[in-house]
Structure formats: structure tokens, C-alpha cells
Amino acid sequence: MSTAVVRLQEIARDFFDGKQQRRVLQPITLDLFTQEMALIAGPSGSGKTTLLTIIGLILKPSSGKIFIGEREVSRDSENVKATLRLKKFGFVFQQADLIPGLNVMENILIAAAVQGQRVPSAVKKRAKDILGQFGLQAYAEARPQQLSMGQKQRVALVRALINDPVLLLCDEPTSALDVESSNIVLDSLKKLSADERRGVLMVTHDPRVFPYADRLIKLENGSVVFDSRRDKERGSDEENS
């Protein structure tokens, strides 16, 4: 049974563009669940990435509340939010963004050691295992420059998974990939979203991704104009009544 891992209550975001305050995200209330591959889609400038970064506790909302589980985290300090990002979320960026000075294994383990912690041998073993699951065990010592874009993105996925997050936040992870690599990454994400302890949230405007989605959230001008889960729930509510 899926459970809500992140809940947004009337989250809004304003930006000051140097001249005036602009509202880029209208108040949004949204729950994100485990066992769900949710997509945020919409045209450029609709607020997709802003919403993703707010959910990921990177950007502070101008108003509203964020809950992880039952705990409100929107007023937590920067350091607490960083630790929550480390423990609760896994990030996959558009360009993979591996650190070029580190090899594949180091790039993965840095996500476990970024706050200066020692990496336990169990985590190292886990990294090897996940690398193996993604067919990358032979590249553990390779530098990112030696990998294809698809391989880099899979390494980024392993990095995102190393701390066993409850929510994977992916920012257009397939936009720089060819069809084959894109399918591999999407298949992997789909499998990961089937885990009852984990959900996947992806920002995209790549139509190839839509068939993989369990839930589609459409944004326009900073507002949610469509949420397949909400509509489904409304539909079943109406049927019940």
C-alpha cells in the first residue's frame, strides 16, 4: 500500500526579478507517494523545476508548509534540510553532473560521505551491488569522462540510491539521452518506483516518458492544471457517493 512521503500544503514561491516581485508558483497542495512514478510536465517557465527544488528542500517556499511523513520541515534550518536531503531524497540531474575528479565508485560514495562521515563497508558493498544491478560493475574505477551519457546517468542513479532514499527526484534525466539509453534509465526508474518504500518524482517534457508514469501532474503558469491521481480519486469519490 502506498503512503504519502512528502506533503505540500499551499506551497507558493515568489521571485524578485530586480524590478518587481513575481509569483512563479501559485499555492499548490500536493501529496507524493511511495510505489508511484509521478511526472511533473508542462511548458518551459511553468514552474516545474521550481516545484521540484522546493519538494527537494533546496529552494525555500515563499509561503506554505512541507511535511515529510508527519513532520513539518519547511521551517527547519539549512543544515537540518541538508541532512534531510541526504537521508530522504536521491537526486538525478539533467546532465548527470558527476564530479570529474572522482571515479565512478567515488562519485557514488561521496553521496554517503558528503557530510564528512566515514563510509561503512556495508555501504561500499551496497554500492557495488547496485552498480552490478545497473550493469556498471566493470566501470567502478572509470572516470566519468570515459563513460557514455547513458552510463553517466545510470551512475547518477546509483549515486541517488546509495542512501536508500524514500523519494527519487529526477530533473529531466532523459533529455540528454538517446532512445536506447533513455529506455534503460526509464525502465530502471520504473522498477525502483515499484518498491513499497520508495517513490519517484520526475520533471520532464519528454513525451517518451509519459507511458512510464503512474501519475501525471501538469503545470501551467505556476499552477497545477491536471493531476491524474486527484482526478482519479475525485472520480472514485463521485462513484462512491
Place this chain on the structure above:
Amino acid sequence: MVVHDRSTTAGAILGVIAIVFLVGQQYSVLFGLFRFMSALVDQSGADIWICSNNTNNINASGTLPVRYTDRIAGLPEVEWVVPIVSSGGAIKLKDGKTQPVQVVGVPRPTLTGGPWRFAKGSIEVLLDYEGLTLDKLDLSNLGNPELGDIIEVSDRRVRLAGITQNVRGFQGTLIFTNLRKAREITKLPPDRASYFLIKAKSGQSISRLVQELKQVLPKAEAIPSAELARNTRLYYVVNTGIGSSFGFSVLVGALVGIVIVTLTLYTAVLNRQKDFAVLRAIGGRRRDILVIVFYQTLFIALAGVFLGFLLLASFLSGVRETNLPTGVILWIPPVHAFFTLIFSFLGALFAMRKAVKIEPASVFR
């Protein structure tokens, strides 16, 4: 950055090397000059020097009556006392030209106050009435005379009997001979001397002996050797502009290094902005980023200090037997290394400031 941006790392290390080497070679030359300034005093073996009144450096004394010897020797705390002569002269070169020298005459048979290091011969050569020493480093300037050659100094003929090694004064060529010959050369009457060197008996208080000497010799100055050496160095530092000149050079060396370190580290952080943003996004706190830049700076600073001192040591070793005066006081290099680390971190401040200000959200742009 350290591993990946090797050119940046090398550039930053070069900045630290610049701080170590430029500053180090300046102060080692300054200390070398200090050594030359007070060499006569430092190497004399005496505890106290008697100079004419108001003497503020070793090259500025008038003359004193030799009869002071008995008054000084009569004090029970005095182990020995010897008069020496130190005055200007002119050495005649083979081509007929002359060159100024400082003539030092020391008493036979003890030869106290004489040269302390020899390339050829030994101090006993000064027991010969006609004997004189020149320094190895001055030979080429003086027409390369050889042992046994007759040399003319201030119209007096002397014989080159020994060659000293790095026995030089701040004012240039130091030549040593015996007291009698020195008086002849410098036209000093037999009843006059330039200084008296005094050794106190073991366990005697130098300051008390100085007070007693001042009472016994009211028309002369009694100065402890260390104080006279210090006064001499201070006199030259203040009156010749050496202090400000070297101080300025040291400052420029440090500034050049800091600028190089600042620019390279700052550029490195700019180039790696996205990596820092990724680290922040995946859970790194500002202080974690600071720790990364701190350790990178520490690595660069330590590598630079090590290589800089290696270069400095090679330089000092290379110029040891040349005309360039150099010297190092043991406690200076650790202090220098410490301040170089501080300067390196000062240089890294802008980079650190930039690194901690990088927003994790920038990775999504």
C-alpha cells in the same frame, strides 16, 4: 580540484612557492648581511668590547690608549684583555689601481680576534711579522694573488700568508695581520689601539663587569659583545635603508604569492561551481563545502611550503661559497612556514567565500 585540475593546483602551489622562496631568499640575504656586519664581534670570543665614547657600531670607534690594558687586566673578574686595531687601508692591485680594505691587527702570540675560518693556511700564519690574510671570495677582485705573493697595503709591503674562507665584513674586504704590522699600515701610533677585547672569568657577571669597566675607564665605552653586535646591525639597518629595502622586498614577495594563490583558488572554485552545487544539493552543508576547500588549500599550502623550502635550500646551498651573503637563523624557517600557511589561507578566503555562497539550486539551471 587538486586531482582533476592539475594545472590549477600547480598554479596555486606556485603561488605558495613564491611566498616561501621570494621571502626566504630576501631574509636569508639580510641575515647574511647581518652576519657580515657584526662578524668581527661575533667571532672574537670576547665577552666585552672597549670602544671610544659614543661608539654605535663596530666600524665607528676612534682610538684608545694602550695603557688601558693594565687598568683592565687589574680587575679581578677579567680573564684576559687584548688590544686590536681596526682601520681603513688601501690595497694596491697588480694593475696599479687601489682598492679600499679594512685592516684588522691582532696581537701575537694569542692572535685573539683573528680570522676564524681558513681555505688555505691557519691563524698561525699571522705570527709571521709580514704575514697577512685575504679572503678567498676577494681574491679575484684583488688580481688573484697567490700564497707567498708580496702585496702592498697603504704603501707597506706584506706577504699573503693565508687565505680565509667567508671571513668578510659588511664594508667589504677584511684583511688580517698582526698588531704591529697593522699599526704600520694604518699609521696608528704604537701607544694606541682601536678596541680592547675582554674575556670575563668563568661565572662572573658580564653586566657587573661592564659597570666596573665604566668606572675604571670613564672616557671609553664598555659594551657587551652581543649588544655591540646588535647595535652595529641596527645602525646599518636604520642608516643605510637596508631594513626598509628588504622589508619592502619581503612584503612584495608575500603579496605576489597571496595574489597568485587567491586568483588560482578563486578561479578553481569558479570552474567547479557546478560540482559544489551538486554536493550541496545531495546533502552537503555549507561547512562541508568549506571543509573541502580548506583541505584543498591545506594540501596546496603544505606542498608549496615543502617545495618552496626545498628550492630555498638549493638556492642557499648554491650561493654558500659566493659573494652573496646568506644566513638563516634556526627559528625563522618554522615561523616563515607558519606565516606562509596563514598567507595561503588568506589567499583562499575569497575562494572559500565564493564556494559557500554557491546555491544548490544552481545545479538545476
